[in-house]
Amino acid sequence: MKRPEKPEYGFATVFETLSETIFPAPAALPAPWTSRRRFPDPVARFREALEAAHGEVRVVETLDEALSEVAELLEEIGAEVVVADSEAPLERFSLGAGRQVARVSTHNADPEAWRDLCARADAGVTSAEALLAETGSLVVSSGPGRSRLVSLLPPVHIAVVPAERIETDLFTWLAARSGRWPANTVLVSGPSKTGDIEQTLSVGVHGPKRLVAILYD
Amino acid sequence: MNGDFNSGFREAARIAIEDVGLIRSVETATGRFRLGREAALAELPEADAMRDHFKQIRAATLSNLKNHLQTFEANARTAGVQVHFALDAEAACAIILDLARKRGATLAAKSKSMTTEEIHLNPALEAGGIRPVETDLGEWIVQLAGEAPAHIIAPAINKTKEQVADLFREESGDEILAEIPALTAQARRRLRETFLQAGIGISGGNMAVAETGSVVLVTNEGNGRMVTSLPPVHVAVLGIEKIVPTWAEAGVWLSLLARSATGQPLSIYTSIITGPKQDADIDGPEEVHVVFLDNGRSKLLGTKYEEVLQCIRCGACLNVCPVYRSAGGHAYRGETGPPSPYSGPIGAVVTPLLFGLADHKQLPQASSLCGACLDVCPVRIDLPRMLVDLRRDSVEAGLDGAGTAVVTRLAARAFGSERMLGLAARLARFGRRFVGGDLPRPAKRSFREIRREKRS
Amino acid sequence: MPPHALLVTCLVDQVLPEIGVATARLLERTGHTAEFPEAQTCCGQPFFNSGYHAEAVRLAKRTIETFEPYETVVLPSGSCAAMIRVEYPHLFHDDPAWRPRAKALAAKTFELSEFLIRFDLLPIPRTGSADNPPPFAFAQGRIRPFAHSPATYHDSCHMCRLLGLRDEPRSILEKTGVAINEMAEPDRCCGFGGTFSLKMPEVSAAMTREKLRQASETGAAILVTADPGCLMQMRRFADEAGVRVEHLAVVLEERTR
Numbered sequence: 001m002k003r004p005e006k007p008e009y010g011f012a013t014v015f016e017t018l019s020e021t022i023f024p025a026p027a028a029l030p031a032p033w034t035s036r037r038r039f040p041d042p043v044a045r046f047r048e049a050l051e052a053a054h055g056e057v058r059v060v061e062t063l064d065e066a067l068s069e070v071a072e073l074l075e076e077i078g079a080e081v082v083v084a085d086s087e088a089p090l091e092r093f094s095l096g097a098g099r100q101v102a103r104v105s106t107h108n109a110d111p112e113a114w115r116d117l118c119a120r121a122d123a124g125v126t127s128a129e130a131l132l133a134e135t136g137s138l139v140v141s142s143g144p145g146r147s148r149l150v151s152l153l154p155p156v157h158i159a160v161v162p163a164e165r166i167e168t169d170l171f172t173w174l175a176a177r178s179g180r181w182p183a184n185t186v187l188v189s190g191p192s193k194t195g196d197i198e199q200t201l202s203v204g205v206h207g208p209k210r211l212v213a214i215l216y217d
Numbered sequence: 218m219n220g221d222f223n224s225g226f227r228e229a230a231r232i233a234i235e236d237v238g239l240i241r242s243v244e245t246a247t248g249r250f251r252l253g254r255e256a257a258l259a260e261l262p263e264a265d266a267m268r269d270h271f272k273q274i275r276a277a278t279l280s281n282l283k284n285h286l287q288t289f290e291a292n293a294r295t296a297g298v299q300v301h302f303a304l305d306a307e308a309a310c311a312i313i314l315d316l317a318r319k320r321g322a323t324l325a326a327k328s329k330s331m332t333t334e335e336i337h338l339n340p341a342l343e344a345g346g347i348r349p350v351e352t353d354l355g356e357w358i359v360q361l362a363g364e365a366p367a368h369i370i371a372p373a374i375n376k377t378k379e380q381v382a383d384l385f386r387e388e389s390g391d392e393i394l395a396e397i398p399a400l401t402a403q404a405r406r407r408l409r410e411t412f413l414q415a416g417i418g419i420s421g422g423n424m425a426v427a428e429t430g431s432v433v434l435v436t437n438e439g440n441g442r443m444v445t446s447l448p449p450v451h452v453a454v455l456g457i458e459k460i461v462p463t464w465a466e467a468g469v470w471l472s473l474l475a476r477s478a479t480g481q482p483l484s485i486y487t488s489i490i491t492g493p494k495q496d497a498d499i500d501g502p503e504e505v506h507v508v509f510l511d512n513g514r515s516k517l518l519g520t521k522y523e524e525v526l527q528c529i530r531c532g533a534c535l536n537v538c539p540v541y542r543s544a545g546g547h548a549y550r551g552e553t554g555p556p557s558p559y560s561g562p563i564g565a566v567v568t569p570l571l572f573g574l575a576d577h578k579q580l581p582q583a584s585s586l587c588g589a590c591l592d593v594c595p596v597r598i599d600l601p602r603m604l605v606d607l608r609r610d611s612v613e614a615g616l617d618g619a620g621t622a623v624v625t626r627l628a629a630r631a632f633g634s635e636r637m638l639g640l641a642a643r644l645a646r647f648g649r650r651f652v653g654g655d656l657p658r659p660a661k662r663s664f665r666e667i668r669r670e671k672r673s
Numbered sequence: 674m675p676p677h678a679l680l681v682t683c684l685v686d687q688v689l690p691e692i693g694v695a696t697a698r699l700l701e702r703t704g705h706t707a708e709f710p711e712a713q714t715c716c717g718q719p720f721f722n723s724g725y726h727a728e729a730v731r732l733a734k735r736t737i738e739t740f741e742p743y744e745t746v747v748l749p750s751g752s753c754a755a756m757i758r759v760e761y762p763h764l765f766h767d768d769p770a771w772r773p774r775a776k777a778l779a780a781k782t783f784e785l786s787e788f789l790i791r792f793d794l795l796p797i798p799r800t801g802s803a804d805n806p807p808p809f810a811f812a813q814g815r816i817r818p819f820a821h822s823p824a825t826y827h828d829s830c831h832m833c834r835l836l837g838l839r840d841e842p843r844s845i846l847e848k849t850g851v852a853i854n855e856m857a858e859p860d861r862c863c864g865f866g867g868t869f870s871l872k873m874p875e876v877s878a879a880m881t882r883e884k885l886r887q888a889s890e891t892g893a894a895i896l897v898t899a900d901p902g903c904l905m906q907m908r909r910f911a912d913e914a915g916v917r918v919e920h921l922a923v924v925l926e927e928r929t930r
Binding site: 025026027028029030032036037049053104107108111114115119134135136137144145146147149152169170171174181182183184185186187188189190192193194195196197198200202204205206207 | 242245246249262263267270273274276277278280281284296352353354355358371372373374376377378381397398400401404405408409412413429431437438439440442443445446447462463464465466467468469471472481482483484485486487488489490491492493494495497498499500501
Binding site: 226227230231234539540543544582583584585586587588589591592605607608609610611612613617625626629632633634635638642656657658659660662663664665667668 | 732905
């Protein structure tokens, strides 16, 4: 096999090798696996799974209660700088005097400044497009009014999510979702952790040390 | 037979066995992962059926690999991803170096990737004037130590917190307590700077989804998200076999991956990357590249070894292997040179297949064929069968020591007749001390002799 | 068809004959005396596992021919039984002449404890006969029988993973009044692996020592295995661990004497 001179070998060359191989008739893929889970109380399962991963779950009845929870939390951690996604239901919450809540939509023009803000922030507040009950996961995506860094850089990540967005598991979520994929979707299943030193659990390595999911009806 | 192997695996294993601290660490870590896996699969409905289903997915995918790669390329391009194919390690490094240079990057933030170990990317970057910094905590630790990773999932499995503190002190000049919270905080602080300043982010990928041209990357620490979101360029490096046709299959893969590796239902962060930042996004990389690596994989397609490409690099086989647990990961190496990035049962098979049997002839011998690996593999890869096949290839290639081959064939001859068997046993009883003390000592009277006497 | 044949295995024949004697006696006591076809030598497993494929095939053919005339074949070895049951059909997969013969043998080959349960031969009738000298006359000059209970049982790799026989040996031991204290990992490989113990002796020894360490932690009087290869390997380091290793057939024979 002659090797081309340019560093970029490109599609064709590798496939020369592949087509030299004898391919028997391709085997058929099996029919898609369907979810085998039936949770009588998906929210309870979600709570159980996320708490097992050292996340925190609060379930309240109204959006107002949820936003109060957020305010209390921010008070509790003594947050001075807070970053938040610009999407309903998050547009409404605010903190007392002296606290700054910076929102994505007001910083679109200056991504550099936004990044610095996220790096300095004490907490980040987002919603989630779905909740996965089986694995205790929040589905957080990039998009207009949303920043990847809000749920990544600050030491505390607070997610405010309507409980109706709960899905059974990966399979039901994937089957239900439609439309173009965003540039980035993350399934967040707990605060950041590692066991890399002496197999001992340590929470809060690169990502948030604390994850609080607030579900409201 | 006894004197066949005096370097490579046997020698490295011999040294590792003496390192009581290392072996204790390996036992603790693998024990935790084993228990985690058992509990996680016990809780997963129809786990066995799902594994069978997964095997069908992987086998079918490989039987049609070219088409899936083509589909991925088309869909990825639509999403704004640039797809590259690298025939070998040199090609891959050249592509990545080129991408970094085009952007004037001098610092590369790296998220854990066995594939980039395989292609020796870090030395290539350094030679090209680019500083690579590993950001997975375990990988950063072994990078600072100048060592190879010791386990597919837990690279620093062999390091104590005192050793880590020493490495961190040396790296930063700071005074650091040899306690895990302090060490973790130090890593968070130091590596945060890397994430924010790097001109290029380089990651591996757990799978590529052809349906949408997406790459899936899982981490527990969040460094995968950092590396793929902060720098202006993101490059993901994946073996050509890490592909899945649609999201239906990806769901099965994700359901089994973390459960088999550590017992978690999912890793903390499952990142799904489909292209660079879109117009309305405030953050995200401006360029996303996927480099598919061949490096010997395609020549396994259509052979009796194709099955080894089904591996999803979960590490479950390492965690149960009694050989791995006794000798550690660094023992898996060639006759000369550094350890293979792939250790344990999968390493013993894939290393000689990708990098040459002659140079790695001990690896297929580094197994008692107990079958524990096959028991736990989520894709039911028949590693014991492939180990025997590799041994057969070794014999046919004349890689068994000449003395061993002669003795083995003579023994087979002797076993060919009951009379010769008796004769050989008598000879062995006499000449045992000359051949090697490890051979079994024949009984004074064989069973057949006792039986004959009883009859008469 | 002559009913039962005893395949003692090459290891038992030449190195551990007392296991063969015990097995023959057990079969006699259940009324299923087995013949010993003298042409038997080796099932070919060590050669197969080492990659000497042609040699393994030759020995497999010899084994098939030797045992073809019998109704059932009984072995005091899980790994050799697995070789015949699981591997022989693969060995002759592409050989239209030998494949059916291999499959036929595989279908009638049984490891000892499996045979006893499958053919419903428990409990084994006790013999009161003074005619049967005990096997220890042939072993290392042991005079008194050893304590059997509590025992700990080692699941040899091929017997538990390829043949799925975990309950059978345990239930037979329990039925003869032996209590079992389980090791932390009863199915962790003992380190024998045939030629593995010769090629990688240090790792092999480390594995054996770990197995024996787990055995001694159970406080059991004996470590029982149904595999002569495992037995031989574990005995090499048994003294230093203070553990006594015995074969299932020998224990059963003594308990039903």
